[in-house]
Amino acid sequence: MGFVWFWLVAVMLVAYVVLDGFDLGVGILHPFLARNDVERRLMLRAIGPVWDGNEVWLLAGGGTLYFAFPLLYASAFSGFYLALMIVLWLLIMRGASIELRAQINTNVWRSFFDGLFFISSATLAIFFGAALANVIRGVPLADDGYFFLPLWTNWRVGDSPGILDWYTVIGGVVALVALAVHGALYVAVKTEGELQQRARLFVRRAWVVLLGITVLSLPATMIARPDSLANYRAFPLAFVVPVIVFLALAGILYYCRGGADRMAFTCSCIYLAVMMVGAAVGLYPRLLPSSVDPAHDITVQRALSGAYALRVGLMWWALGMVLAFIYFFVVYRMFRGKVSLEDSGYDH
Amino acid sequence: MDALLLHRLHFAFTVTYHYLFPQLTMGLALLIVVLKTIAIRRKDERYNEAARFWARIFAINFLIGVVTGIPMEFQFGTNWSQFARLTGGVIGQPLAMEGVFSFFLESAFLGLFLFGEKRLSPVAHWASAFLVFLGSWISGFFIIVTNAWMQHPVAFRTLPNGSFEITSFWGLLNNPWALLQYAHNMSGAVITASFAMCSVGAFYVLEDRFSEHGRIFLRVGVIAGLISCVTQIFPTGDLHGRYMAKHQPAAVAAMEGLFVTEKGAGIVLMGQPDEESRRIDNPIVVNNVLSFLIYGTTQAEVKGLDQFPRDQWPSPFPLLFYAYHIMAGLGTYFVLIMTIAALLLWRGKLFSSRWVLWPLLLSFPFPYIANTAGWMTAEIGRQPWIVYGLLRTSQGYSKTVSAGNTLFTLLGFMGMYTILSILFIVLVYRTIDKGPINSGPEGMSHGAPTAAA
Numbered sequence: 001m002g003f004v005w006f007w008l009v010a011v012m013l014v015a016y017v018v019l020d021g022f023d024l025g026v027g028i029l030h031p032f033l034a035r036n037d038v039e040r041r042l043m044l045r046a047i048g049p050v051w052d053g054n055e056v057w058l059l060a061g062g063g064t065l066y067f068a069f070p071l072l073y074a075s076a077f078s079g080f081y082l083a084l085m086i087v088l089w090l091l092i093m094r095g096a097s098i099e100l101r102a103q104i105n106t107n108v109w110r111s112f113f114d115g116l117f118f119i120s121s122a123t124l125a126i127f128f129g130a131a132l133a134n135v136i137r138g139v140p141l142a143d144d145g146y147f148f149l150p151l152w153t154n155w156r157v158g159d160s161p162g163i164l165d166w167y168t169v170i171g172g173v174v175a176l177v178a179l180a181v182h183g184a185l186y187v188a189v190k191t192e193g194e195l196q197q198r199a200r201l202f203v204r205r206a207w208v209v210l211l212g213i214t215v216l217s218l219p220a221t222m223i224a225r226p227d228s229l230a231n232y233r234a235f236p237l238a239f240v241v242p243v244i245v246f247l248a249l250a251g252i253l254y255y256c257r258g259g260a261d262r263m264a265f266t267c268s269c270i271y272l273a274v275m276m277v278g279a280a281v282g283l284y285p286r287l288l289p290s291s292v293d294p295a296h297d298i299t300v301q302r303a304l305s306g307a308y309a310l311r312v313g314l315m316w317w318a319l320g321m322v323l324a325f326i327y328f329f330v331v332y333r334m335f336r337g338k339v340s341l342e343d344s345g346y347d348h
Numbered sequence: 349m350d351a352l353l354l355h356r357l358h359f360a361f362t363v364t365y366h367y368l369f370p371q372l373t374m375g376l377a378l379l380i381v382v383l384k385t386i387a388i389r390r391k392d393e394r395y396n397e398a399a400r401f402w403a404r405i406f407a408i409n410f411l412i413g414v415v416t417g418i419p420m421e422f423q424f425g426t427n428w429s430q431f432a433r434l435t436g437g438v439i440g441q442p443l444a445m446e447g448v449f450s451f452f453l454e455s456a457f458l459g460l461f462l463f464g465e466k467r468l469s470p471v472a473h474w475a476s477a478f479l480v481f482l483g484s485w486i487s488g489f490f491i492i493v494t495n496a497w498m499q500h501p502v503a504f505r506t507l508p509n510g511s512f513e514i515t516s517f518w519g520l521l522n523n524p525w526a527l528l529q530y531a532h533n534m535s536g537a538v539i540t541a542s543f544a545m546c547s548v549g550a551f552y553v554l555e556d557r558f559s560e561h562g563r564i565f566l567r568v569g570v571i572a573g574l575i576s577c578v579t580q581i582f583p584t585g586d587l588h589g590r591y592m593a594k595h596q597p598a599a600v601a602a603m604e605g606l607f608v609t610e611k612g613a614g615i616v617l618m619g620q621p622d623e624e625s626r627r628i629d630n631p632i633v634v635n636n637v638l639s640f641l642i643y644g645t646t647q648a649e650v651k652g653l654d655q656f657p658r659d660q661w662p663s664p665f666p667l668l669f670y671a672y673h674i675m676a677g678l679g680t681y682f683v684l685i686m687t688i689a690a691l692l693l694w695r696g697k698l699f700s701s702r703w704v705l706w707p708l709l710l711s712f713p714f715p716y717i718a719n720t721a722g723w724m725t726a727e728i729g730r731q732p733w734i735v736y737g738l739l740r741t742s743q744g745y746s747k748t749v750s751a752g753n754t755l756f757t758l759l760g761f762m763g764m765y766t767i768l769s770i771l772f773i774v775l776v777y778r779t780i781d782k783g784p785i786n787s788g789p790e791g792m793s794h795g796a797p798t799a800a801a
Binding site: 095 | 407408411412414415416418419421422424425426427429430432433434435436437438440441443444445446447448449451452453455456457458459460462463464467468507511513514515517746747748749750753756757760761764768771775778
């Protein structure tokens with residue numbers, strides 16, 4: 001049961017990163033890709049009907065985490081207190097900036113929310129990357145399963161790390177670049193003409209950076225977490241994960257050059273998903289490793305809810321996911337194709 | 349400052365502010381479905397315009413509800429980690445189900461409802477409105493199930509390590525407390541939306557702008573308002589109160605300001621509780637009524653606070669007393685004003701009765717106050733327990749999060765929510781000022797707003 005729920009939560013978080021990832025990416029890019037208000041509105045309209053649903057994966061994932069692994073939820077959320085609160089504020093600012101921008105038609109109003117949208121999207125991407133890196137690096141868990149990390153200390157990964165240190169900042173930059181590329185590919189899929197060309201150009205340029213930082217993140221992880229390859233050594237088959245990562249990266253560039261934006265976007269989805277799966281494989285059965293004593297690790301078994309709750313949960317979870325897939329299918333189908341500024345009653 | 353107090357204030361502030369928005373969302377979702385149903389059945393375009401107008405306000409309101417709701421889902425872990433760890437095996441269930449069953453539904457179909465009117469047939473668009481309504485009411489249900497378990501824990505067992513585990517899924521969802529609280533709460537949400545609709549309707553009629561739509565708002569608002577105001581008191585409030593008297597007698601004694609156990613207890617309509625000398629100053633009392641309300645006979649014995657040790661009194665006790673009295677007093681006012689308005693509507697005189705339109709215009713804040721006061725009654729009434737009878741609030745908060753960090757983020761939320769409030773008020777006022785006629789599905793402007801009457 002623990003194995004199952006570990007991967008179910010992982011799937012929800014992967015769904016969050018892949019889906020909300022592209023609208024975060026649009027937020028990161030829209031000051032650079034869009035040259036005028038029409039193009040900015042096009043980019044916003046491309047994510048308008050879907051961003052909120054994408055974000056629900058975070059909420060549903062968080063709720064499922066609480067349900068399946070109460071100790072992890074309690075420990076991680078209180079331990080990363082400040083970072084989480086900042087994430088919450090950024091989510092508030094970001095949601096407001098997407099939806100309120102079109103409410104008043106003046107340049108100052110729109111520019112203000114454009115700026116807010118960019119800052120909140122970019123900072124969120126960095127924080128999400130850093131969060132994953134924190135989990136990989138481990139935190140100073142006490143034996144009761146709790147810890148508290150300040151935002152930063154001395155920027156080293158040693159005994160008293162902060163939420164931000166050199167390693168987690170690398171994680172943040174990986175996320176920033178990867179989501180920007182992801183968002184640009186989504187823009188290329190959803191738009192035409194010059195905007196589409198600029199999005200493709202951005203991907204081709206940013207791709208080199210993404211490749212570089214992805215390569216860099218591997219030895220960095222080995223330094224921050226020397227035993228992170230233990231599971232891979234135990235199950236050599238798992239080495240297929242990094243292979244897929246680099247194949248997907250190659251696919252992004254190949255398809256983007258050829259103008260096959262959908263395929264390139266799919267490769268980007270695979271890249272993000274498999275990066276996360278790679279981290280999950282390295283972690284299992286730990287949910288949150290201790291940086292001081294492996295005996296304090298929060299493991300799947302230690303944090304798992306009761307057997308009855310998990311059994312019932314599996315039933316409604318499966319039903320809920322089927323429904324969610326139907327909703328997403330309906331919505332994405334309804335708003336498929338290139339966006340235009342004409343056919344909607346509700347503006348962005 | 350004391351860490352426990354700060355954690356309590358942190359949650360109280362963020363949840364109180366948050367719930368200002370969902371109450372309108374849930375009530376308005378229902379009223380929008382009503383408007384759209386009438387539009388289809390009578391083939392009356394004005395009702396579609398009315399629905400579109402309220403959809404614009406709904407969209408702004410929904411947004412603030414969503415962004416202020418996200419922190420709630422996380423605060424169990426951030427600020428109440430001991431509580432989260434011990435209770436996750438029970439209330440993690442409804443909280444996760446809310447995300448899976450409600451938020452996906454709501455967010456998906458809100459997109460279709462707001463953006464898709466031109467792409468969808470009228471019936472499909474109606475269905476999208478209905479699904480948004482359904483999603484928001486499912487969401488309310490799971491939150492109430494969570495809260496009801498904290499008020500009245502059922503269907504659980506305690507494990508050796510002190511944590512709780514669910515033993516019956518249906519037992520948890522069918523918690524009698526949850527069903528009563530849900531009915532009472534949803535009725536309260538419809539009251540908020542009805543008063544909002546009446547207020548805008550009265551504004552348009554009094555201003556003589558968009559008065560044709562104003563009358564539609566008044567008609568729908570007054571009828572929905574009357575029904576929901578009555579059900580708020582009877583049966584939902586009445587049953588909920590009796591159930592509470594049975595299971596949380598200390599809370600009821602404190603709400604009513606009953607210090608001493610009495611046969612034929614009177615009801616205190618007004619007064620100021622003095623905790624030290626254990627009496628109510630300047631009381632206005634109606635004899636025997638409290639016994640009658642709770643037990644149906646005027647001579648029944650009602651337990652007073654003297655039956656409970658001092659450390660089991662809800663705190664802060666005077667705030668509980670006031671919150672309950674404000675809720676009950678406003679509830680009575682709601683029935684009164686809506687009955688008068690409904691009678692006038694029936695006689696065809698409402699739209700010219702300025703003496704009723706003015707109070708309707710000005711009354712929209714009161715349901716917000718009443719709903720807030722009702723929740724304060726429930727939440728303070730549960731004190732000093734975070735899970736009634738099982739876990740004290742002082743055992744629930746995050747010990748690792750210092751008072752300084754808590755205050756920092758509390759101030760942050762206060763600042764952020766101040767800005768959100770300003771934006772919300774400005775934007776809703778603009779929407780009302782623009783009126784319902786410009787909000788066609790084409791997004792086209794029909795020129796300057798003119799009175800349609």
